[in-house]
Amino acid sequence: MSSLVLACSPGVPPDDEEAAGSGADSVVPAGATVVTFTFADTNKSQTVVGPLFAKYGMRSTFHLNSGRIGRGSGDLSLEDVRALAAAGHEIASHTIDHVRLDEVSLAEARHQICDDRAQLMALGFPVTSFAYPSSSDTPEARQLVIECNFNSARATGGIKNPYGCSSCPLSESIPPADPFIIRTPQSIQSDWTLADLQSLVLQTEGAGGGWIQISLHKICDGCDTYSIREPLLDAFLAWLAPRTSRGTFVLTTHEVIGGAVKPPVRSDGGTFDAGTFDAGTFDAGVPDAGVPDAGVPDAGVPDGGTGGVNLLRNASLETDADSDNVPDCWRRVNTGSSSGGWSRTPDAHSGSWAQTARISSLSSGADRRLIVFQDTGVCAPAVMPGHTYRVSAWYKTAGRAGFVTAYRTSSGWVPWVSGPDLPASSTYRLGEWTTPPVPAGALNLGIGLALRSASRLTMDDFSLVDLSVGPPPPRAFACWRPMEERPSPPAPRMTSAGRAPAPGPR
Numbered sequence: 001m002s003s004l005v006l007a008c009s010p011g012v013p014p015d016d017e018e019a020a021g022s023g024a025d026s027v028v029p030a031g032a033t034v035v036t037f038t039f040a041d042t043n044k045s046q047t048v049v050g051p052l053f054a055k056y057g058m059r060s061t062f063h064l065n066s067g068r069i070g071r072g073s074g075d076l077s078l079e080d081v082r083a084l085a086a087a088g089h090e091i092a093s094h095t096i097d098h099v100r101l102d103e104v105s106l107a108e109a110r111h112q113i114c115d116d117r118a119q120l121m122a123l124g125f126p127v128t129s130f131a132y133p134s135s136s137d138t139p140e141a142r143q144l145v146i147e148c149n150f151n152s153a154r155a156t157g158g159i160k161n162p163y164g165c166s167s168c169p170l171s172e173s174i175p176p177a178d179p180f181i182i183r184t185p186q187s188i189q190s191d192w193t194l195a196d197l198q199s200l201v202l203q204t205e206g207a208g209g210g211w212i213q214i215s216l217h218k219i220c221d222g223c224d225t226y227s228i229r230e231p232l233l234d235a236f237l238a239w240l241a242p243r244t245s246r247g248t249f250v251l252t253t254h255e256v257i258g259g260a261v262k263p264p265v266r267s268d269g270g271t272f273d274a275g276t277f278d279a280g281t282f283d284a285g286v287p288d289a290g291v292p293d294a295g296v297p298d299a300g301v302p303d304g305g306t307g308g309v310n311l312l313r314n315a316s317l318e319t320d321a322d323s324d325n326v327p328d329c330w331r332r333v334n335t336g337s338s339s340g341g342w343s344r345t346p347d348a349h350s351g352s353w354a355q356t357a358r359i360s361s362l363s364s365g366a367d368r369r370l371i372v373f374q375d376t377g378v379c380a381p382a383v384m385p386g387h388t389y390r391v392s393a394w395y396k397t398a399g400r401a402g403f404v405t406a407y408r409t410s411s412g413w414v415p416w417v418s419g420p421d422l423p424a425s426s427t428y429r430l431g432e433w434t435t436p437p438v439p440a441g442a443l444n445l446g447i448g449l450a451l452r453s454a455s456r457l458t459m460d461d462f463s464l465v466d467l468s469v470g471p472p473p474p475r476a477f478a479c480w481r482p483m484e485e486r487p488s489p490p491a492p493r494m495t496s497a498g499r500a501p502a503p504g505p506r
Contacts, residue, residue, distance in 0.1 A: 028174050029386055029437050029468075031209040033248040034256055035201060035240065036061060038154070038215050040094055040131055042068040042076045045219040048230055050087050056241045056420040057402065057433070058250045059087070063094035063131040066119040078123065085125055087365075088415065090252035092129035093117045093150070100134050101141040109141060111267040114148040118264040126261040128152065129253040142180045149262035151179065152253060156215050158183030160203060162196045170203045171210030179257060184213040190227045197236045205248060211256060241420050244388070244434040251436060258440065308390070308465035311381035312372065312447075315462045318351045320344070327355065329372060329379035333448075336366025347458060349394040349428045354460035357451045359399075369404055370459060371448030374413050380444040383407070385437075387468035391447050392432040396425050399455025403433045407442040421452070428460070434467065 028034060037053075037060035039046045046062070053060060062084060068075045085091050095101070095112040096119070104112070113130070120127045130145050130153040137155040145153045160168045164186060172183045185200055197214070204212045217226040219233065240250065317327040325344045326332055332342050332355075340359040348354040357368040373379040383389065391403045403419035419433035431449075438445065447464055451457035 028251075028256060029247065029388070031247060032174075032437070033171075033201065033204045033209045033243075033246075034174065034211045035204075035248065035250050036211065036213045036253055036256065037250065038063055038092075038131065038213055038253070039217070040215065041065065041098060041217055042094075043218050044074050044076055044080070045223075046076060047080050047084075048219055049089070050084055052230070052234060052237065053089075054087060054418065056237045057418040058237065058241070059089050059252055059417065060250075061090040061092050061129060061253045063092045063129070064120065065094050065096060065098045066116050066123075067096040068098070081123075081125075083365075088417070090129065090254050091120060091125035091127060092131065092253060093120060093127050094131050095133050098133045101132060101136040101144075102138050103136070106140060106144075107267075110144050110148075113141070113144050114265050114267040117148055117150065118266055121264045127264075128257070128259065128261055130154075137181050145180055147265070149265050151259040151262070152176075152182060152257040153180045154182040154184055154213060154215075154253070156184050156187050159185045159212070161185035162192075162199055163189075170207040171212050174209075174211050174256065176211070182211075182213070182253075184215055187215040187217065187226050188228055189225055190222050190229075192228070192232075194232060194235055194239070197232075198239060201240065201243070201248065205243075205246065209247070213253075244436070249436040255439065308463075308467075311383075311389075311464045311466065312462055313379055313381075316351050317348075317355055317460055317462070318353055320353075327353075330355075331371055331373050332357070332368070333371055334366075334368050335450075336363050338362035338366045338368060340368060342368070345458060349460040351460075354458050356456060356458045358456050359451055359454050361454055367450040367452045368457075369448045369450035371404065371406075372446045374406065374408065374446050375444075376408070377444055380408060380446045381464060383438050383442055383445040384466070384468065385440045385442050387438055387466055389435045389438070389445065390432060390463070390465045390467055391419070391435065392430060392463040392465075393449050393459050394428045394461045395422065395431050395449060395457060395459045396428050397422075397451065397455055397457040398424050398426065399451060399453035399457065401431075401449060401451050401457045403431070404448050404450045405435060406446045407438065408444040408446070409441045410443065413446070418450075 039049060039060060040063040042064045049060060064076070064081065069081060070077045081091065093116045096116045097112065099108070099112050101109045101112070117127045128151040130150045132141060132153060132155045135155040135157060137153070142153065157165065158168055159172060160166060160170050169183070176182045188197070200212050200214065204210045216228055218224045219230050220227050221229050240248070314327050314329045317330065319328045320326065321328050338359050339361045340357065342358070343356045345354050345356045346352060355370050357370065359368055395401060400421045402421050405416040405418065406413050407416050417436060422431040423429065445464070447462070449457070449459050
């Protein structure tokens, strides 16, 4: 599978690349369909995104107004935002107070754009993405976004959708024609149907791939023109999740654009050190060594029964050379607060031994997971950026369980995506999940299976298989061109007859 490598910081001329700093490249397989969910305006109803997206192993981008965080009962609190960031969602900017940038002075626009990013970064969030409030994407605003050290910015409009722009492109390109005016369909409104939402993905897939952003605001039952019902969003995610096998992936804006997290800039042109962002340590749970026993040599299962070359060592969990009841090259981790235990059980799918996690009670977000030991390559297999991998295991549980992942860069281990809940089963069942493309800079991949509810999970015969054929030859795209060589801006955004664009938040 070939891949696109976005190998420069968008909007920076090649001669200025060193000054911009080096960051992780964005790697997206050629021909892939990428879906990005964006939530704007810092609305309290968006707290449901955390558990809802976790159910499907997805992450989104939140365009926040720093002036609204904790302002009132209808706004996200700082604790809400930190919980979303800790779950892997991207925190992005949307101005301090959600002002139309075409209705304020240049100085005020600079304050709203630059200082919103600076304030969010001072709170510990690495901000690279921006959204123009009410699509007020003027040339002056675009230039300010660049000067304030963002990597990208989106408006709404310019992409075909069920209610307008019928002659517009079916999706945004990867990389986008202009990373500071990324084109999207119009914002989702309360009368959109599941078929309407699905059509945005289907039109992108049918065009041979591309980028489609789903712009959302409130999550409620008809409380606002720009709203979506939670059951409808849930149904859309459930429909979308299995489409990874078709080459359709859900990524955040930053995962698509890539680039360094540049220093924040104040509206007066000054800079400050916002410190190092810390989203938490993946292995923050408590390892449980279990009760020593004799251990059994590894009989081995080549690939968990799914075909392909299994990259995991001791995949069948048989070998326990130090007799600590924990299989070699694996680790038991209890994240958050929970009561329960672990055991090495002869109730195996194959061979002599399996592992069982038990939870009797747990706090929100806690789990118990068996994961590949996170080292520099003895246990954690080397991986290729841009490749997708099939994770599988045999399991049985009456509760909620799903795959978890992390990857290692030259700077250490980074938490990555989680898979959706697997079906409950009283007998051994093969669970499978396909990862998104591995991010640029990843050297090794760690996988595991987590119990997410009060129940019991028995697991055995893991597998990790590279689904890509051969190393992806990179095609580098320069992100900067002289203004006169850039494509003409898209035609004015139109809606269908009888549906004028509403002036609400975007």
